[in-house]
Amino acid sequence: MNDNPALVADPTVEVTGVSKWFGQKVAVSDVTCSFGPGLTGLLGPNGAGKTTLLRMLTGLILPSQGEVLVKGALPRAEVDRFRDLGFVPEESALYNTLTARQYVAYAATLTGLDQPEEAADIALETVELTGDANRQIGGFSKGMRQRTKVAAALVHNPEILVLDEPLNGTDPVQRAHLIKLFGKLAARGHTLIVSSHVLQEVERMTDRVIAIVDGKLAAAGDIGAIRRAMSDIPYRVLIECDKDRQFAAALLNSEAVYSVTVDDSRLRLETSDLLGLGSLVAGLARELDVRIVRFAPEDESLESVFRYLVGGR
Amino acid sequence: MTVAALSAYNLGHAYGDVVALHHLDVEVPPGRIGLVGANGAGKTTLIKILLGILTPTVGRVEVLGADPEKDLIKVRSRIGYMPEGECLPKDQTAADFVSYAAELAGVPPTESRQRASDILTMVGLHEERFRYLGDFSTGMQQRAMLAQAIVHDPEMVFLDEPTAGLDPAGREEMLDLIGRLGGFGINVLVSSHVLPDIEQTCDWVVMLDGGRVLRSGPISGLTETGVVELEVVSDIELVAAELRRSGATVETQGEVLTITASPGDPFLAARDALAATDVSLRRLGARSTTLEDIFLGEVPDDE
Amino acid sequence: MSDRTGVVYDLGYQPYEGQRLGRVGAIKAMIKDGLRRTFGIRRKARKKVYPWSMVALAFLPAAVFVGLSFAISSFAPDTDSPFGGHAEYIGLVGTVIILFVASAAPNLLISDREDGVLAVYSSRPLTAWDYIWGRAGALAGVAAAFFLLPNLIMYVGFAALDDRGLASALLNNSDDLIKVIITMVAYVVGYGAPALLVSTYARRVGPAAGTYLAVIFISPAFAEMFRNLNFAGSRYGTLISLLQHPEVVRNWVFERSQSNIPMISVGFEPWLSAVIIGLLGVGTVYLMARRYRREL
Numbered sequence: 006m007n008d009n010p011a012l013v014a015d016p017t018v019e020v021t022g023v024s025k026w027f028g029q030k031v032a033v034s035d036v037t038c039s040f041g042p043g044l045t046g047l048l049g050p051n052g053a054g055k056t057t058l059l060r061m062l063t064g065l066i067l068p069s070q071g072e073v074l075v076k077g078a079l080p081r082a083e084v085d086r087f088r089d090l091g092f093v094p095e096e097s098a099l100y101n102t103l104t105a106r107q108y109v110a111y112a113a114t115l116t117g118l119d120q121p122e123e124a125a126d127i128a129l130e131t132v133e134l135t136g137d138a139n140r141q142i143g144g145f146s147k148g149m150r151q152r153t154k155v156a157a158a159l160v161h162n163p164e165i166l167v168l169d170e171p172l173n174g175t176d177p178v179q180r181a182h183l184i185k186l187f188g189k190l191a192a193r194g195h196t197l198i199v200s201s202h203v204l205q206e207v208e209r210m211t212d213r214v215i216a217i218v219d220g221k222l223a224a225a226g227d228i229g230a231i232r233r234a235m236s237d238i239p240y241r242v243l244i245e246c247d248k249d250r251q252f253a254a255a256l257l258n259s260e261a262v263y264s265v266t267v268d269d270s271r272l273r274l275e276t277s278d279l280l281g282l283g284s285l286v287a288g289l290a291r292e293l294d295v296r297i298v299r300f301a302p303e304d305e306s307l308e309s310v311f312r313y314l315v316g317g318r
Numbered sequence: 319m320t321v322a323a324l325s326a327y328n329l330g331h332a333y334g335d336v337v338a339l340h341h342l343d344v345e346v347p348p349g350r351i352g353l354v355g356a357n358g359a360g361k362t363t364l365i366k367i368l369l370g371i372l373t374p375t376v377g378r379v380e381v382l383g384a385d386p387e388k389d390l391i392k393v394r395s396r397i398g399y400m401p402e403g404e405c406l407p408k409d410q411t412a413a414d415f416v417s418y419a420a421e422l423a424g425v426p427p428t429e430s431r432q433r434a435s436d437i438l439t440m441v442g443l444h445e446e447r448f449r450y451l452g453d454f455s456t457g458m459q460q461r462a463m464l465a466q467a468i469v470h471d472p473e474m475v476f477l478d479e480p481t482a483g484l485d486p487a488g489r490e491e492m493l494d495l496i497g498r499l500g501g502f503g504i505n506v507l508v509s510s511h512v513l514p515d516i517e518q519t520c521d522w523v524v525m526l527d528g529g530r531v532l533r534s535g536p537i538s539g540l541t542e543t544g545v546v547e548l549e550v551v552s553d554i555e556l557v558a559a560e561l562r563r564s565g566a567t568v569e570t571q572g573e574v575l576t577i578t579a580s581p582g583d584p585f586l587a588a589r590d591a592l593a594a595t596d597v598s599l600r601r602l603g604a605r606s607t608t609l610e611d612i613f614l615g616e617v618p619d620d621e
Numbered sequence: 622m623s624d625r626t627g628v629v630y631d632l633g634y635q636p637y638e639g640q641r642l643g644r645v646g647a648i649k650a651m652i653k654d655g656l657r658r659t660f661g662i663r664r665k666a667r668k669k670v671y672p673w674s675m676v677a678l679a680f681l682p683a684a685v686f687v688g689l690s691f692a693i694s695s696f697a698p699d700t701d702s703p704f705g706g707h708a709e710y711i712g713l714v715g716t717v718i719i720l721f722v723a724s725a726a727p728n729l730l731i732s733d734r735e736d737g738v739l740a741v742y743s744s745r746p747l748t749a750w751d752y753i754w755g756r757a758g759a760l761a762g763v764a765a766a767f768f769l770l771p772n773l774i775m776y777v778g779f780a781a782l783d784d785r786g787l788a789s790a791l792l793n794n795s796d797d798l799i800k801v802i803i804t805m806v807a808y809v810v811g812y813g814a815p816a817l818l819v820s821t822y823a824r825r826v827g828p829a830a831g832t833y834l835a836v837i838f839i840s841p842a843f844a845e846m847f848r849n850l851n852f853a854g855s856r857y858g859t860l861i862s863l864l865q866h867p868e869v870v871r872n873w874v875f876e877r878s879q880s881n882i883p884m885i886s887v888g889f890e891p892w893l894s895a896v897i898i899g900l901l902g903v904g905t906v907y908l909m910a911r912r913y914r915r916e917l
Contacts, residue, residue, distance in 0.1 A: 051457070051485040146357045174482070176356040176511045177613050202485050205514045283551060283599040287592030298585050300602040311486050369743050371917065391644065391746045399744035405737040409664045421650035422745040424641035433637060440634060450665065466741055471637035476744075502634040 010226025011215065013041035017089075017165055017196045018062060023071035025057050032057040034220040035071070040165075040198055044191040046207040046214040047200040048307075050315055054220035055200055056095070056169065062198065063092045063167050075165065088116050091158035095169040098154065101143030105134055105153045108142060112157035121160075128156040133182060147174030155183065165196040172206060184210055204307040214307070216314050223314045232310050239263050239275040242282065245299035246270065252295045259285060273303070321383040323348045323474060323505045324368060330376035331363055338363040339529045342377070346524060346534065350500050352516035353509040354613060355526035361509050362402075364526070365476055368507075369399060382473055382505075395423065398467035398504075402478040405463055408452030412443055412462045415451060416469050423470030437469045438462075441495060457488040464495060474505040481515055493519055513609040525613060532616045541606040546577040546584040549601040550592075560591040576605065647747045648755050655759025658732075659725045668728075675721040675767070679714055683771035687778030707772055707801055708875040711808070714771060715867060718764050719812050719837055725763065726816035727829040729756045735824060739916050749917040753909050757817055761809050768805040776801075800874045807870035811898040812837070814905040815863055821909050837864050841883070848883035859883040860897060869894035 016039035025033040033054040049055035060066045061073050064080025073080060076089055100108060109128055113121035129138045132152040137145070142153060151174055158166060168187075172180050187210055191197050201207050207214065208228065216224040224231045246252055253265045253272050261281035266273040276282045279302060290297050303309070322345045329342040339360045355361045366372040367379055370386030370393055378385055386393040407415060417434035421427055438447045441461040446454070451462060460480065467475050480496060481489045496519045499506050510516055516523060517537065525532040533540060550557060554573050561568045566587050567579040577584045585602075592599055642649075661668035733739055742752055776798060780791045816833050823829035840862045847858025865882055872879045873891035885891065 048486075050487060051455070148357045174357075174511070176359075177354070177513055177610055178356050180511070181610070181614055202489065203512060203514075204486055280551065280598060284596070287589050287599055288596070290589050291593040296583070296585055297589060297602060298604065300599055302601065308486060308490075312490070315487060371743050371915075390748060394744060395641070395643075395746035397744050399740060401737060401740040403737055405740040407732050407736050407738050409658075409668065409732065411663070414663050418650060418654055419741055419745075422647045422742065422747065424643050424646045424746065425637065426640055426642060426646065427650070429637075429639055436635070467744070470745075472744075498634075503636060 010230065011038040011222060013039050016041045017076055018198070019072075019074040020058070020062070021072045021074070023058070023061060023068045023073060025054075025061060025066070025069045032220055033061070033068075033217070036217065036220075036222045037071075038215050038222060038225055040196050040215075042191070042194045042196055043213065044187055044197040044199060044211040046211050046307075047198055047217070048204070048207065048214055048311060049200075049217035049223075053218050055217045058217060059167055059169055059198075059200060063090060088161055089164045091161065091163035091166045093151075093154045093158045093166070093168040093171050095173070097150065099142045099150060102141060104139050104141055105129060105145070105149075105156070106138040108153060109156045109160050113160045116161040118161055124160045125156070128160040131159060131186060132156045133179075148176055148179050151175055152179065152183070155186075163195075166190065166198070168197065168199045170201055171199060172201060172203065180206070204311055208307045216311065218315055224310075228307055228310060229305065232305050235310070235313055236277070238313055239277045240279045240305070241303040242274045242276060242279070243299060243301045243303050244272040244274065244286070244297060246272065246290070246295050246297040248293065248295045251293060252290070255289055255293060256286075259289075261285065320348060322346055322380070323351060324379065324381050324507070326364075326377065326379045328377035329364075329367070329374055329379055331360075331367060331372065331374045337529060339367075339374075342529075342531055344524060344531050344534045346522060348505050349522055350497075350506045350520045351508070352520035352523040352537070352609075353507060353526070354511070354513060354516060354523060354609065356528075358528075359526040360529040361526055362478070363529075365399075365478060365507075365509060368393075368476065369397070370394060396473040398470065398472035398475040400463045400467040400475065400477045400480055402482065402509075404459065405466070406451040406454075406459060409450060411450055412438060412447040412454070412458075412465070416447075416462065416465045419466040420469045423472075425470055434465070434469055437465045441465045442491065456483040457485070460484060460488070460492060461495075464492070468499070468502075468504065472504060474507065475499060477506065477508045477510075479510055480508065481510070481512060489515070513613065517609055523609060525616065527616065533612070537609070540612055541608070543605050543607060545605045546580075546588060547574060547601075547603060547605040548577075548588055548592075548599065549574045551598040551600055553595065553597045556595040557591050557597050560595050561587060564591065573600070644747055644751060647745060648751055648758075651747075651752070651755035652759045652762070655729055655756055656763065658728050659759065659763055671724055672721065675717050678720075679717040679767050680771050680774070682713060683710065683774045683778075687774055690779065690782055707775065707797060708871060708877055710772060710775065711768075711801070711804055711871055712868070714768055715808055715812070715871075718767055718808055719834070719864075721767060722760060722764055722813050722816040723830040723833045724826070726760055726813070726820040726833070727823065727826040729760060730817065730820040731823060731826055731829060734916070739913075743917050749910065749913045752917055753906065753913055757813075757906070757909070760813055760817065764809045764813050765805055768808055769801065772801050804867070804871045804874050807895065807898055808867040810902040811863070811867035811870075814898075814901045818905045818908060821905075821912050840864055844883040848887055856884075856887040856889075859887050860889070860893070863901075866894040866898050870898070 018040040020036055020038050023033060023036050024031065036058065047055060047059070057066070061068050062080070080090065103111070106125055106129065110121040110125040113124045118124050129135050132155050134149065134152050134156060137149060142150065145153065151171060155171060172183060175183060184206065187197055187199065199207065199210060212227050214228055215222065247270060249267050249270045249272060253267050256262045256272070256274060257265050261276050261278040263275040263277065274282070286300060325345040326342040329339055330337070331339040353361055363372065367374050368381050368386065370390045373387055378387060381393045382396055384392045413434060416438055417430040420430040420433050425433055441464050443458065443461050443465065446458055451459070454462060464480070467477070477496065481492050484492060493515055496506060496508065508516060508520060521536060523537050523540065524534045550573055554570050554575055558568050558570050558575055561577065564587055565581040566577050566584065569576045569578065577588065580587050588602060657663050660672045781787050815836065819833045820829050823832065841864050844859040844862035844865065847855050850858070862883065865884070869879060869882055869885065869891050879885040879891065
């Protein structure tokens with residue numbers, strides 16, 4: 006058990022004191038964190054340094070200060086390191102005149118695989134592009150382009166996969182399949198680092214996140230634990246019930262509740278003691294014969310946590 | 319009798335040999351409508367037919383009671399459109415273009431500037447509006463695109479992937495703006511892959527798959543299950559046992575308990591069981607399936 | 622005792638209840654936008670350089686001639702200046718028009734298509750035809766203005782200097798004006814249509830302008846080549862000179878010699894140029910319609 010939730014016990018990617026500036030602009034400022042087997046979400050507002058960090062992880066750019074180590078070595082130092090890493094960039098990085106199969110096989114040859122065509126076929130099957138493998142990428146929809154990029158990143162079965170907005174443009178079916186695929190890879194021990202703006206999906210994929218805001222590490226670790234660590238921000242709870250005002254008044258009497266807003270049989274409470282509230286609510290409801298149809302913490306989602314991190318409530 | 323926001327009668331469309339839409343028969347009441355479907359399910363084709371860009375091979379549609387094939391101008395004078403991707407000229411300023419967009423809809427030049435200014439403020443573009451659109455960030459572009467879609471006060475607006483490329487804060491603001499459109503008296507059709515967005519902003523959903531309508535109905539109706547679900551901090555078996563004693567049918571999984579049947583009101587039963595066992599509650603509510611569950615459930619999975 | 626009252630105005634969304642001008646308003650707006658786009662008005666400064674240079678090139682000589690004629694009584698444009706009377710001046714203006722529409726047509730059409738702005742047009746009360754006429758009309762209007770106005774300056778300027786007095790000079794030379802107008806139509810359609818056609822299919826402004834200029838300026842060389850070849854049907858090759866068809870019409874209307882024009886020297890009649898220009902115009906409109914009805 007380590008003290009710093011930003012670090013993992015058996016890291017494959019280590020970021021130590023990393024900063025990056027472009028002229029006067031400091032894009033990343035003194036970030037220390039690590040990633041290991043499993044899936045970690047990387048979050049941050051646009052322009053906050055997240056993309057720059059991803060590029061440093063893959064060795065596309067070098068830090069101005071600090072060090073990035075992939076399996077103990079610098080990402081670009083040895084040719085072998087390419088084999089450990091697979092990258093799905095956000096921008097379009099495909100050759101429109103190649104077919105999917107050609108492109109993925111090409112990616113395979115770049116990593117020195119013996120049988121690039123076979124590897125390409127397997128990778129394409131994993132992302133369900135076998136049927137369209139021989140069509141030109143230029144004619145692909147956005148979702149298909151995404152899957153092609155994922156196949157190219159997977160073709161050499163790298164231990165570490167860095168994915169920048171991999172679900173962009175995919176429809177719900179493709180998305181569900183890709184999320185399942187990522188889960189399988191994570192379970193098999195690969196290190197996946199996924200950056201995404203659709204936080205509900207990040208929540209489904211993982212419990213561990215690293216958040217970069219204004220170039221700095223803003224939060225790290227288990228999502229629920231991060232929320233609990235924000236102890237100065239009270240929890241918000243929604244209760245739907247009858248006898249709304251009566252119940253509100255009774256709840257306000259208890260220590261656990263800071264404030265209650267009543268809005269047409271919806272009560273919105275602020276409490277710093279979620280546990281305490283949960284213990285007393287059923288008993289109080291029974292005493293007053295109140296029928297509760299919903300009791301739901303409103304701001305434990307990653308979206309709420311993120312909103313607090315970026316500033317504002 | 320209110321006019322349907324849109325209706326399709328035996329609508330079919332093919333691009334040469336490829337059939338994009340088959341026998342669509344649907345009638346959607348005014349309000350906030352979500353359009354979901356896999357890539358290639360026909361969403362874009364449907365929108366193009368509604369806008370009058372494409373003429374259907376078979377059948378017809380009506381938008382706010384008018385058929386774009388017969389009354390193109392009438393339909394187009396009532397709608398706004400925020401397409402997927404870009405729709406802004408790079409060499410004009412936002413203020414200039416949005417006011418031009420108003421004039422194209424017939425707003426006199428003397429009023430278009432004021433109207434554009436009001437709408438730009440509403441979507442949150444302030445000093446930026448005097449900068450060239452080519453220099454805008456994605457978030458600003460989406461707002462400018464929304465502005466041109468509503469500047470002429472349309473009765474109905476089609477939004478295609480309105481949150482694409484936005485970061486979480488931007489998404490939230492966009493969804494908030496979209497949600498408010500209903501309050502302005504504007505009907506909304508949102509086509510999106512991001513199902514939680516649709517759940518948040520729409521009341522009715524049309525699901526397409528392979529060119530056919532899978533479902534069309536109010537979201538609440540589709541997602542209700544009649545099952546009550548509760549989650550506790552610990553001691554779930556105590557609660558389960560208490561509920562069973564009262565005659566309810568109960569299932570547990572981890573710390574989550576579902577009441578599938580109950581002799582009396584399941585909510586009261588839950589409350590009483592919790593009070594009796596003195597177990598701390600985490601969450602209680604009627605279980606609703608998400609749109610995603612419905613969608614994936616309906617679409618055959620070849621996994 | 623005073624009453625204290627106050628009021629708060631609702632600054633939220635206001636529906637628009639005002640006038641709506643319909644298609645006419647939309648087309649007017651499009652033409653204005655077309656003009657602004659062409660001359661770089663309300664756009665970045667560098668977009669103004671090229672069009673306004675062309676304006677200077679087209680007008681300055683006319684203004685200079687009229688000015689010189691006022692100042693130097695012996696200055697007679699027909700013989701003293703390289704641009705002579707209307708017919709010669711038209712030669713200069715013709716070149717300016719080519720240079721101008723080479724950049725104007727792409728600016729009018731390509732940005733709307735490539736930046737996705739057609740989507741905005743498709744949600745406004747106008748049809749694909751309205752769009753085509755609006756854009757083509759703006760281009761034609763500007764080209765016509767380039768053509769007519771300098772000539773008008775000269776026409777009125779010289780009439781004012783005429784010994785017989787302004788009014789009678791205007792009347793007496795009025796058939797000159799009619800010739801100018803007929804020639805104008807030939808130049809505007811003959812040079813404008815190919816520019817619109819190229820811009821209907823090209824994806825970027827630079828290549829569009831370049832392709833258009835190359836085709837127009839190189840075509841006479843090909844016509845010359847066909848003139849000198851001697852196989853059956855080679856004479857028809859002289860008709861590809863897009864540069865020269867409006868010139869043929871000009872020479873015909875102003876009764877000037879058609880020397881140096883390959884198609885004339887192989888025996889074609891001048892009115893054939895007018896027909897070809899007409900076909901170019903119709904063909905361009907047809908192809909634009911086909912392209913734009915798919916997207917708008």
